[in-house]
Amino acid sequence: MMFDDRVDAGRRLGAHLRSLGVTADVVAGLPRGGVPVAAEVATILGTPLDVIIVRKLGYPRHPEVAMGAIGEEGVRLIDADLVRHLGATRAEIDTVEERERDVLTRRAAALRGDRPPRNLAGARILIIDDGIATGATASAACLVARERGAAEVMVAAPVGGSDAVRRVRGADRVICLQRPAGFRAVGAYYRDFGQTTDAEVVALLEKTEPSGF
Incomplete structure (x- = not known):
């Protein structure tokens, strides 16, 4: 399966998550590339959009x-x-x-500017990236969510390597739309994998929720 771009991937992933009955209090994208995917998922699930910043x-x-x-x-x-x-x-x-x-x-x-991170105490959070290549950043994001008090942490991505998905730590559930054999770099599964800018991330956050957070 090839995705046209991150918007297409987010729509397909969101539809898949909805078919599975997945619900969450917050959808959090991993900047920068995970945020356009997460924005589509948040819209489909009717959930506020946030970010968790990892490197x-x-x-x-x-x-x-x-x-x-x-x-x-x-x-x-x-x-x-x-x-x-x-x-x-x-x-x-x-x-x-x-x-x-x-x-x-x-x-x-x-x-974020001067806006504080969203309060996740007792929340169910769905962490989204544009792909899972190693599991390292997804694992770090799970730990951030736990530190902020999340009660349930899920991770989802349009594509990921099977080994990488198994290596994600701190998640109650990990969902990948596809886990291709012989997984290559995440960008290999997108026709358009151009870089997402900080300005685009901020615009998506403000569009999804007028107050930003």
Whole structure:
């Protein structure tokens, strides 16, 4: 299955979730690419849209390989087995984390301004990304939701690798519209996988809920 773009993927995923009877109090997209998908899901499910901001910690010599991930609320996940296999040093991890923490802080300010994160105490939250390639950022997002008091945490994506889906930590349920054999990069399953901007994310948040949060 190929998706035209993130909007098409979100509509297909939303329809699938509705057919499964999935309900949530909040739909949260992972910026930036997960937000256009999440916006369509939120519209279909009639649920407010939010964001949870996370960043992959890429291995310096192969940045596409995730050594772990960080998120809001000070969340930090490190794949200790992979770090040992790669031979990544503590200094390398710290350098990457410092850089990505700075990006995370700046992105939170750009997307939220002075608005606080949504109160998730006792809530059912559905976390959406445009694909699950390693499970690292989805896992970090689950931990952020738990830190904010979410009672039930679900993760959904249009596409994901079977191994990556199994590696998602902290979720009560993980749903993928498709898990293709021989999974490649997430973008391989989209005809248009152009970069989403912060301005587009802010516009989607404001369009879905006039108050923004």
